[in-house]
Amino acid sequence: MTTKGRQAVIAGVATSDYPLLPDLSEHAVHGQAADRALADAGLSMADVDGFASAGFFPMYALGVTEYLGLHPAYFDETNAGGASFEVLVEHAAYAVESGAAEVVLVTYGSVQLSQMGRTLGTGAPGGAGALAPGPAIYDALWGNTLVGNYALAAQRHMHEFGTTPEQLAAVAVTMRKHAASNPFAQKRELITVEDVVNSRLVADPLHKLDCCVISDGGAACVVTSAERAADLPNAAVYVLGGAHASTHQMNLSAMADLTVTGAAQCGPLAFRRAGITPADVDVAQLYDSFTITVLLTVEDLGFCAKGEGGAFVEDDGLGLAGRLPTNTDGGGLSACHPGMRGMFLIVESVRQLRGECGETQVPGAAIAVAHGTGGMLSASATLVLGRDAP
Amino acid sequence: MSERFFPDEMPMPAANAETLAFWEAAARHSLVVQRCAGCGQTRHPPGPVCPACRSTASQWLELPGTGSVYTFSVVRQAFLPALSDRLPYVVCAVELDQGGGVRMVSNLVGCEPERVAIDLAVTVVWEDMGPDLALPRFTPLGTTVARP
Numbered sequence: 001m002t003t004k005g006r007q008a009v010i011a012g013v014a015t016s017d018y019p020l021l022p023d024l025s026e027h028a029v030h031g032q033a034a035d036r037a038l039a040d041a042g043l044s045m046a047d048v049d050g051f052a053s054a055g056f057f058p059m060y061a062l063g064v065t066e067y068l069g070l071h072p073a074y075f076d077e078t079n080a081g082g083a084s085f086e087v088l089v090e091h092a093a094y095a096v097e098s099g100a101a102e103v104v105l106v107t108y109g110s111v112q113l114s115q116m117g118r119t120l121g122t123g124a125p126g127g128a129g130a131l132a133p134g135p136a137i138y139d140a141l142w143g144n145t146l147v148g149n150y151a152l153a154a155q156r157h158m159h160e161f162g163t164t165p166e167q168l169a170a171v172a173v174t175m176r177k178h179a180a181s182n183p184f185a186q187k188r189e190l191i192t193v194e195d196v197v198n199s200r201l202v203a204d205p206l207h208k209l210d211c212c213v214i215s216d217g218g219a220a221c222v223v224t225s226a227e228r229a230a231d232l233p234n235a236a237v238y239v240l241g242g243a244h245a246s247t248h249q250m251n252l253s254a255m256a257d258l259t260v261t262g263a264a265q266c267g268p269l270a271f272r273r274a275g276i277t278p279a280d281v282d283v284a285q286l287y288d289s290f291t292i293t294v295l296l297t298v299e300d301l302g303f304c305a306k307g308e309g310g311a312f313v314e315d316d317g318l319g320l321a322g323r324l325p326t327n328t329d330g331g332g333l334s335a336c337h338p339g340m341r342g343m344f345l346i347v348e349s350v351r352q353l354r355g356e357c358g359e360t361q362v363p364g365a366a367i368a369v370a371h372g373t374g375g376m377l378s379a380s381a382t383l384v385l386g387r388d389a390p
Numbered sequence: 391m392s393e394r395f396f397p398d399e400m401p402m403p404a405a406n407a408e409t410l411a412f413w414e415a416a417a418r419h420s421l422v423v424q425r426c427a428g429c430g431q432t433r434h435p436p437g438p439v440c441p442a443c444r445s446t447a448s449q450w451l452e453l454p455g456t457g458s459v460y461t462f463s464v465v466r467q468a469f470l471p472a473l474s475d476r477l478p479y480v481v482c483a484v485e486l487d488q489g490g491g492v493r494m495v496s497n498l499v500g501c502e503p504e505r506v507a508i509d510l511a512v513t514v515v516w517e518d519m520g521p522d523l524a525l526p527r528f529t530p531l532g533t534t535v536a537r538p
Contacts, residue, residue, distance in 0.1 A: 140401060141525065142497045143465060143473050144481045151463035152483060152495075159461070159508045203481075204464040204503070252483060253434050253495045258461060 007226040008093030009236035010385065012041025013347040018217030018336045019186040022114045026055070027067040029109030029218035033343075034068060037220035042233040043103060050074035050101030050223075052092055053108060054084035054340065064107060074101040081374025082287050083244060085342030086381035090242030092223040102228060109218030110338035116214065147211055147290065149376040151203040153258040154292035158205060160259060160307065163295065165205055167310035169196030171291040172209050172333050174318045179330025181359040186213045187334045196291075210291040212332035219343035221350065226389065237350045237385050240367075241274030243267075244381035252376055259307075262380030263300035263371060270369075271302075274384035278302045282365040283352045284324050285345035287373040288331040297371055298324065301382065320360060328352060328360040342372035346383065353387040395499060395517055395527065399472040402523065408436045411450055416524050419516045423492050425451040432490035455514035456531065457486040460493050464503040480506055484528050500529040 014036030016029045024032070030053065038044055051072040053061045061077035074095050078087050085108055092104035157163050173193055179185035196209040229236035245262030248254040271277060278301060286297045295309040303324050304312040311317075318326035329335045329348045336344060349368035351357050366387045373380055405413045415422040424436045428445030439446055462482035468474045480498040485491065498506055499515065512528040519525060 141403065142481050142495060142527075143396060143400070143468065143470065143476070143479060144463075144495065145465060145467070145469045147467070148463045148465050148481050152461045152481070155463060155508065156461040200466070201464070202467045204466070206463075251435055251495065253493050258483075 006097045006099065007390070008096040008223055008239040009226045009229045010089070010221050010239065010346070010350050011224050011229040011232050011236055012037045012039070012043065012222040012234065013350045014040050014220055015344065015347055016109065016218040018184055018338070019213065019215035020113055021111055021216040024111060024216070026109050026111050027064060029111060029216065030064050030107045030220070031068060033109060033218040033220035034105055034107045037107075037222050038105065040234060041222040041224075043222060045070065047103045048072065048105045050092060050095055050104030052076040052088040052104060052106045054079045054088060055110075056339070070105075072101075074104065080244065080246070080372070080379035080381060082289060082340050082342055083372035083374035083379040083381040084340055085346060086242065086370055086372040086383045087244045089221065089223060089239065089346055089383055090244065090381065093239040093242065096223055096225050102224060104223040105220065106223065106343065107218065107220040108340065108343035110340070111216045112339045113214050113216045145203060146376070147206055148203040149252055150290045150292050151206045152252055153296065153377055154205050154290075156258045157292065157295070161310065163310040165197045165207075166193050167314045168205070168210055168291040168295060169193045170314040170316070171288065171294045171318060172196050174313070174316050174322070175288060175327050175331040175333040177316070177319065178328050178360050179334035182330045182335050185330040185335040186215055206290055206292065212289050212337035213334065215336040215338045217336045217338040217344075219347045221343065221346055235354055235387075237353045237387065238389055240276070240384040240386045240390055241270045241272070242381070242383045243269035243273060244379065246379045248378050250376055250378065255377065258377075259296065261296050261300050261373065261377050263297050263373070263382065266380050267301035267371070267382050270382035270384050274386070275390065276367060276384060280367050281324065281369050283328065283349070283362040283368045284326045285328070285348045285368065285370045286326055287342065287345065287371060288327055288333045289337070289373065291333070293373050293377070294318070294326070296377070297373065300380075301369070301371060320362060325362045328357055328362065340374070342370070342381070345370035345372060346385075349385050353385060394519070395497065396476060397472045400470070402519070408438055412436055413523065415450065415452070416516070416526060417522050419524060421453050421455045421486070421514050421526055422450040423453060423486065423489055424448045425490070430490070432492040434492045434494055451489075453486050453489050457484040457489070457512055457528070459483075459498065459506065459508050459510040459512060460485045461508060462498060462506050464506070478503055482506070482528065484512055494526070497527045498529065499527045500533045505530070
């Protein structure tokens with residue numbers, strides 16, 4: 001992605017504490033992740049001249065910069081739901097490479113789990129007599145849920161390609177295996193395919209254990225130039241390429257094919273920009289809001305053909321010794337999912353490329369892919385990161 | 391408990407310039423979708439511009455109201471507290487006959503969740519919500535629904 005000879009790198013990463021933070025506000029979670037990521041990079045707030053974040057409210061990044069006392073010359077809060085942070089880091093790389101910013105801090109924070117406890121039963125967005133204007137109402141009227149939307153895609157995939165509940169379950173089983181090595185993971189007890197398919201159905205064909213956990217937590221990274229990173233303490237990780245895509249907003253009526261996500265558009269583009277093919281990828285961090293999300297993503301990114309995702313993920317296909325080691329921290333299915341977990345995918349990718357992942361380290365990992373999925377399978381964003389200079 | 395399929399607290403559509411004609415037709419129990427006057431492509435939900443050819447000219451195409459289930463889910467855990475006593479219910483995407491491939495998300499009613507299957511032939515049933523609003527849901531062809 002180099003222009004004017006500048007190459008963007010990630011110089012520091014961190015997560016906040018997780019998965020339960022009853023004593024922290026959302027901004028405080030951002031702050032904790034930000035301080036740790038800057039320390040990891042060997043930089044301070046005074047070095048930051050660019051900032052990016054996204055959350056559930058408009059002018060979100062302004063709120064965080066106010067809290068952090070930042071007055072950045074560059075800011076961005078592109079919101080693509082769960083795909084936001086892959087987009088924000090792609091943009092930050094462009095900003096660094098164009099010279100618009102020297103050090104861009106990207107932070108995420110959420111206290112979704114604790115917040116639920118505080119407001120339980122007192123209200124739900126769009127409920128209780130609300131009037132829903134515009135096209136959004138066309139799907140909201142029917143009592144569909146977030147899980148229900150992903151279930152519609154899963155049901156169709158099973159119908160078209162013979163994908164089984166057991167194959168979907170295999171994704172959750174592997175994520176849990178990885179989470180068992182992560183001391184912070186929300187769920188660490190090993191599970192079997194039978195446990196998943198025997199767990200309660202939330203929205204057929206998705207069971208409780210096909211769904212991510214609900215957590216508090218945050219994460220951050222520092223994007224700067226390779227030149228600036230040269231004398232910083234940790235090995236820089238290179239931003240080799242990124243791309244993003246959308247298929248619709250919230251109405252699945254408007255999604256052309258429920259078995260094909262925007263990853264089929266942005267994955268190949270990101271790989272081309274990075275000068276790699278799927279075969280070059282050593283480790284992947286793929287948004288796993290639900291098991292079906294991962295299955296669609298491995299197909300659409302080209303790790304296997306459309307319809308073959310079930311066979312690709314079964315038998316620990318996403319395990320450390322599998323076809324594509326994936327979500328080595330345990331993912332959103334087991335480790336931590338505070339609502340928009342795309343930043344966690346980037347942090348874990350960087351840690352893999354720096355060789356810091358201990359029991360779940362993929363030996364010699366040189367190319368990592370972080371891929372976010374947002375909305376109702378609506379937005380997709382791929383980021384290719386490399387250990388070595390391009 | 392309300393006699394309606396969903397409780398009265400459910401959100402209701404607030405029509406705008408693009409969607410008013412859909413809801414006016416619905417009130418007459420007529421199922422319509424938007425068709426581009428330029429290239430003929432149908433679309434749903436209604437919108438101001440044809441995503442295929444960018445034309446802003448459109449017509450309303452009246453459909454027979456039959457179709458087939460493209461995909462579905464049996465919702466067993468509600469998000470809105472008001473819906474918890476209606477569980478389980480079926481959300482489906484119906485591919486509408488003569489609709490040029492257009493799909494509509496709605497509920498499938500008058501059908502045990504175990505009987506729902508992709509490709510099931512369905513027809514529209516209307517629930518009158520008031521003098522100017524009726525909601526389209528679907529039921530298996532040949533089913534008589536006392537209260538949609």
